[in-house]
Amino acid sequence: MEFWYSEMHTQNIKLGFRIKEEIEHVRSKYQDIHLLGTYEYGKLLVIDGTVQMTERDEYIYHEMIVHPPLLTHKAPKKVLIIGGGDGGAAREVLKHKVDEVHLVEIDEEVVKIARKYLPSVASSYENPKLHLHIENGIEFIKKNKNFDVIIIDSTDPVGPAEGLFTEEFYKDMKRALTEGGIISQQCGTPFYHPEEVCKVRSILSNIFEYVGIYLAYIPTYPSGMWSFVMASDEEIKLRRHLDFKTNYFNEEIYYSSMVLPNFIKEECEKY
Amino acid sequence: MEFWYSEMHTQNIKLGFRIKEEIEHVRSKYQDIHLLGTYEYGKLLVIDGTVQMTERDEYIYHEMIVHPPLLTHKAPKKVLIIGGGDGGAAREVLKHKVDEVHLVEIDEEVVKIARKYLPSVASSYENPKLHLHIENGIEFIKKNKNFDVIIIDSTDPVGPAEGLFTEEFYKDMKRALTEGGIISQQCGTPFYHPEEVCKVRSILSNIFEYVGIYLAYIPTYPSGMWSFVMASDEEIKLRRHLDFKTNYFNEEIYYSSMVLPNFIKEECEKY
Numbered sequence: 001m002e003f004w005y006s007e008m009h010t011q012n013i014k015l016g017f018r019i020k021e022e023i024e025h026v027r028s029k030y031q032d033i034h035l036l037g038t039y040e041y042g043k044l045l046v047i048d049g050t051v052q053m054t055e056r057d058e059y060i061y062h063e064m065i066v067h068p069p070l071l072t073h074k075a076p077k078k079v080l081i082i083g084g085g086d087g088g089a090a091r092e093v094l095k096h097k098v099d100e101v102h103l104v105e106i107d108e109e110v111v112k113i114a115r116k117y118l119p120s121v122a123s124s125y126e127n128p129k130l131h132l133h134i135e136n137g138i139e140f141i142k143k144n145k146n147f148d149v150i151i152i153d154s155t156d157p158v159g160p161a162e163g164l165f166t167e168e169f170y171k172d173m174k175r176a177l178t179e180g181g182i183i184s185q186q187c188g189t190p191f192y193h194p195e196e197v198c199k200v201r202s203i204l205s206n207i208f209e210y211v212g213i214y215l216a217y218i219p220t221y222p223s224g225m226w227s228f229v230m231a232s233d234e235e236i237k238l239r240r241h242l243d244f245k246t247n248y249f250n251e252e253i254y255y256s257s258m259v260l261p262n263f264i265k266e267e268c269e270k271y
Numbered sequence: 272m273e274f275w276y277s278e279m280h281t282q283n284i285k286l287g288f289r290i291k292e293e294i295e296h297v298r299s300k301y302q303d304i305h306l307l308g309t310y311e312y313g314k315l316l317v318i319d320g321t322v323q324m325t326e327r328d329e330y331i332y333h334e335m336i337v338h339p340p341l342l343t344h345k346a347p348k349k350v351l352i353i354g355g356g357d358g359g360a361a362r363e364v365l366k367h368k369v370d371e372v373h374l375v376e377i378d379e380e381v382v383k384i385a386r387k388y389l390p391s392v393a394s395s396y397e398n399p400k401l402h403l404h405i406e407n408g409i410e411f412i413k414k415n416k417n418f419d420v421i422i423i424d425s426t427d428p429v430g431p432a433e434g435l436f437t438e439e440f441y442k443d444m445k446r447a448l449t450e451g452g453i454i455s456q457q458c459g460t461p462f463y464h465p466e467e468v469c470k471v472r473s474i475l476s477n478i479f480e481y482v483g484i485y486l487a488y489i490p491t492y493p494s495g496m497w498s499f500v501m502a503s504d505e506e507i508k509l510r511r512h513l514d515f516k517t518n519y520f521n522e523e524i525y526y527s528s529m530v531l532p533n534f535i536k537e538e539c540e541k542y
Contacts, residue, residue: 006287012310014275018283039283057462060532191328191490217488217496217532219462224495225488248532256527261331261488261519 084153085110355424
């Protein structure tokens with residue numbers, strides 16, 4: 001017998017993974033978490049029916065949400081990650097010469113599963129520079145500040161993470177940033193939902209001087225085309241060099257990923 | 272009841288399309304051709320179990336296989352398309368000020384189905400500048416010449432189109448090009464098969480002075496990351512401006528699409 005898990009990308013499109021086994025299934029206070037063993041992509045973390053990461057392609061997402069903002073900042077020392085309980089974003093941040101990384105994850109169960117089953121992703125939890133806060137990111141940001149970079153590694157704009165895509169939250173973030181601070185956030189697929197990333201850009205543009213959309217190829221996410229934004233009051237440009245090995249990102253991609261297809265540019269003109 | 276068609280991307284990954292109806296099914300002398308009506312992507316052309324194009328995202332593939340080489344040539348007048356029986360590449364070529372387009376498709380049934388059911392793709396067959404040759408491209412190229420641009424819009428390097436990825440074929444193409452001529456070819460997904468595009472680049476580098484790999488996001492192709500190559504004896508750079516509307520491609524993408532993720536660069540160092 002063959003077992004398949006399929007993620008519905010829309011009502012009418014699905015991506016199927018052939019499955020070896022269900023490794024773990026936890027219903028936490030917040031969400032339904034599955035960890036599956038797949039034949040093609042290694043371990044697959046699914047939350048509320050949505051693919052969060054696979055061992056085989058997680059490096060693309062995590063490199064792209066971390067290295068562009070970190071290399072835009074001239075000397076990032078204190079970094080905040082909101083979400084990202086699997087630890088992948090923290091792992092990439094810790095490749096830079098930072099002093100402290102604060103990871104604010106609402107759901108402790110995600111952290112537990114990652115630490116138990118995904119050591120290549122969650123390794124950074126062993127690093128003394130990493131401070132884990134099991135807390136709602138929206139509350140955390142109101143009480144804390146002096147971050148050079150804030151990375152919002154959450155689920156999509158439509159759903160439980162909605163509050164992380166609002167003007168109020170972005171204003172709290174801005175207050176929590178140091179001068180020259182920068183944020184990055186994942187914004188879903190512009191192929192199926194170009195309006196989402198354009199709305200985020202529009203809201204951020206009311207609060208920050210510079211906002212840039214950028215893209216990456218993520219094979220296990222809907223459409224394979226994924227968007228991120230960076231926002232700062234200082235110009236978005238490469239201020240430092242990459243001095244460690246990466247599998248996807250490089251300094252040329254810093255700029256090329258900001259080049260958008262016409263259909264996204266046209267959509268964003270509406271907002 | 273719900274009906275789904277799933278393409279196997281590998282043995283262990285599949286993309287499923289929810290289907291309204293089977294519009295046409297023809298077993299031609301060469302291949303098994305299905306045209307399906309889908310809910311998400313409009314009409315879907317499947318040949319021998321492989322997605323060839325959908326009405327919703329075909330513009331990305333066709334713009335990207337055509338406009339980069341056409342804008343690299345200083346004044347393309349005579350263009351050859353090998354494969355591309357659906358007519359999409361020809362439609363894009365005819366947006367440029369060319370004199371003649373020769374389309375060499377081995378399978379007349381593909382042309383018939385496209386002309387009957389895919390008017391938005393096959394419209395160029397009505398253009399008097401388009402000359403259709405129902406013939407094997409490998410034979411055609413030996414007997415014809417004086418093309419400014421040759422576009423190889425075939426199925427993948429592994430399978431029936433294998434002969435279109437060989438040194439012998441590339442030498443015949445070079446002989447058939449005018450001075451300053453350029454070719455483009457689709458090269459499959461570098462995420463699942465980075466070795467394929469690297470091999471093509473390596474073979475072409477023995478024959479042409481300049482060879483460049485470039486990428487595009489194609490949601491309905493395996494992994495969503497698709498590769499193409501351009502090859503010429505003149506430098507690969509933008510020599511003309513785009514003077515018509517496009518949905519994906521633009522002049523910045525001409526260059527940004529040539530920026531490759533590290534994992535592809537590293538694979539290509541082996542060849």
